[in-house]
C-alpha cells in the first residue's frame with residue numbers, strides 16, 4: 687500500500703476540527719497521517735488533544751517575532767521539518783503572508799464557518815442572521831493570497847431556522863465542519879483532490895464554484 691500522506695495541522699484554539707481529523711484518520715489503512723500539530727498559542731486546548739493522540743506538537747509564539755514575515759519564515763521551517771504533503775489550517779487565527787501561502791500553493795487547506803464567498807472574516811454566524819440569510823454553513827477551500835477567497839472544495843449548507851441565535855447556529859455549523867474537513871483531507875490524501883490552473887479539481891473534473899455541495 688502507498689505511504690500515507692503526511693499532514694501538519696495548524697491551530698490556535700479549541701481544536702474541535704483537529705479532533706474530528708484525528709478521529710477520522712487514525713488507524714490502519716488511513717490515507718493520511720497527522721505528523722504534527724503546531725499552535726501559535728501555548729494555551730490552545732487543541733494541543734492536549736494532539737498529545738492525547740500521540741501526535742508531535744510544537745508551539746511558535748507569534749508575539750516573540752519581529753513581524754509577520756519573520757514569524758511565517760520560522761513557521762515554514764517548523765512545518766517543513768515534518769515533510770508534509772498537506773498543511774491544514776484548523777482555527778489558526780493568523781493572517782498568513784503571501785510568501786507563506788505561495789510556499790504551500792496547492793497543498794494548503796482552510797475551513798471557514800460560512801458559505802463563502804459570503805461572510806469572509808470573523809463573526810460569521812451573527813452576520814448571516816443579521817443579513818436575513820435563508821441558508822448558512824461552512825466551506826473548505828484551498829488557501830490563496832486572497833483572504834478566505836481561494837477555490838472552494840466542499841460546502842455544507844443548512845437552513846437558518848426562525849429561532850436561531852448566533853450560538854445555536856454556531857453549534858450546528860461546527861457539527862458540519864467536523865464532517866466536511868475530514869472528507870476533504872481524505873480526498874486530497876487519496877490523490878483525488880488537487881488545485882488546477884483554474885480551480886479545485888476532484889477526480890480529474892473541475893468542481894463547481896461552490897465546491898462539492900452537501901445539504902443537510
Ligand code: GRF
Pocket residue numbers: 699700701702703704732776777778797798799824863
Ligand atoms: C472553526 O469555526 C473554523 O471554521 C474556523 O475556526 C474555528 C475553529 O474551531 N476557521 P476549532 O478550534 O476547530 O474548534
